[in-house]
Amino acid sequence: MSSILVVTDAWHPQINGVVRSLERTADELRAMGVRMEFLTPQAFKTLPCPTYPEIRLSLTHKGSVRRMMDEFDCEHLHIATEGPLGLLAAGIAKKRGQPFTTSYHTRFPEYVSARMPVPLSWSYAWMRRFHNAGNGCMVATTSLENDLRDRGFRNLMRWSRGVDENLFRPYEGSVLPQDLPGPVFMYVGRVAIEKNIKAFLDLKLSGSKVVVGDGPQLDTLQREFTDTLFTGAKTGEDLARHYASADVFVFPSLTDTFGNVMLEALACGVPVAAYPVMGPLDVIGDTGAGVLSENLAEACEAALDIPRDHCRNIALNYTWAASSRQFLDNCITAVGGVAQANAVE
Known part of the structure; x- marks a missing residue:
């Protein structure tokens, strides 16, 4: 397969796992000789998503999206998100009989439920129709x-x-204030209600708590938890040095499908404390690189005893080269399956 068009509603200036995963996959596949193109909200006028202004919703129509898809002229279509662009692209592909794949990055029904009284069954029914219309839905974990x-x-x-x-x-060393009492328990990621950060900040722990990131809940949490250090969003080496400055990485989310931040923390030699739910169960599991418990405070304290070099070694099992090859193989399989079905007909 020589070219892939990815349609995504999640893109810069957002800083999240979806955007980082797509960018790294594109880097790896381009190095393999695959042309990767992106159709994103940056091509259109946008408006902020209600309750989540960092997410920009594209203001466009089917004709404009169809024209841009034709201009990219890619061999395969992958739809990464279920937003306005993803819905339009899927509708165009279905009408044309064009095979496409999707990916399930976000537990959208749970996110909606955290913000408004919408039954999970309704949201899942809608998500099921969207993803089942494609020729393959990519998921990160068992x-x-x-x-x-x-x-x-x-x-x-x-x-x-x-x-x-x-x-x-x-x-070596720490980028955090020198007078910050240790041990340091750190959260990194979007500061939003679905991330369950308050559960972490409510814990009675020795040392200090640090939150690295930005989002719609930041102001509220800063006002309520004045003893917590909020650093704002960090990127690149600055982000990596913040991870490495922690003693334990705390992942309080109950709704993430994977949690790239756990791998980043482990690669910096920082053990993970989390609930025994989807994401942590798959990434940490019985690796010994973290502690999973319904009592998050106990998990945080117990994780302090985990050797940092062991955490690093567990993270090295995950490479973007292997991940990207898996993505490409899925695209090839989806197109091949359609071709075989058409041949039988």
């Missing part, structure tokens, strides 16, 4: 695959994630 299969999702394909082990690595 737990997510099993969950979606039980909910009636079909054609599920595994697409794991990777970590940049050269950027995210142990660093």
Whole structure:
């Protein structure tokens, strides 16, 4: 396969796992000789998503999206998100009989439920129709695959994630204030209600708590938890050095499908404390690189005893090269399956 068009509603200036995964996959596949193109909200006028202004919703129509898809002229279509662009692209592909794949990055029904009284069954029914219309739906973990299969999702394909082990690595010293009492328990990611950050900040722990990131809940949490250090969003080596300055990385989310940030923390030599739910169960599991418990405070304290070099070694099992090859193989399989079905007909 020589060219792939990715349609995504999640793109810069957002900083999240979806955007980083797509960018790293594109870098790796381009190095393999695959032309990767992106159709994103940057091509259109946008408006902020209600309750989540960092997410920009594209203001466009089917004709404009169809024209841009034709201009890219790619061999395969991958739709990464279920937003306005993803819906339009899927509608165009279905009308043309064009095969396409999707990926399930976000537990959207749970996110909606956290913000408004919408039954999970309604949201999942809508998501199921969207993803089942494609020729393959890529998921990151076994737990997510099993969950979606039980909910009636079909054609599920595994697409794991990777970590940049050269950027995210142990660093000498700390970038945090010198007078910050240790040990340091740190959260990194979007500061939003679905990330369950308040559960972390409510814990009674020794030392200090640090939150690295930005989002719609930041102001509220800063006002309520004045003893927590909020650094704002960080990128590149600055982000990696913040990870490496922590003693334990705390992942309080109950709704993430994977959690790239856990791999980044582990690669920096930082053990993970989390709930025993989808994401942590798949990434940490019984690796010994973290502690999973319904009592998050106990998990945080117990994780302090985990050797940092062991955490680093576990993270090195995940590479972006392997992840990207898996993505490409899924695209080839989806197109091949359609071709074989057409040949039989």
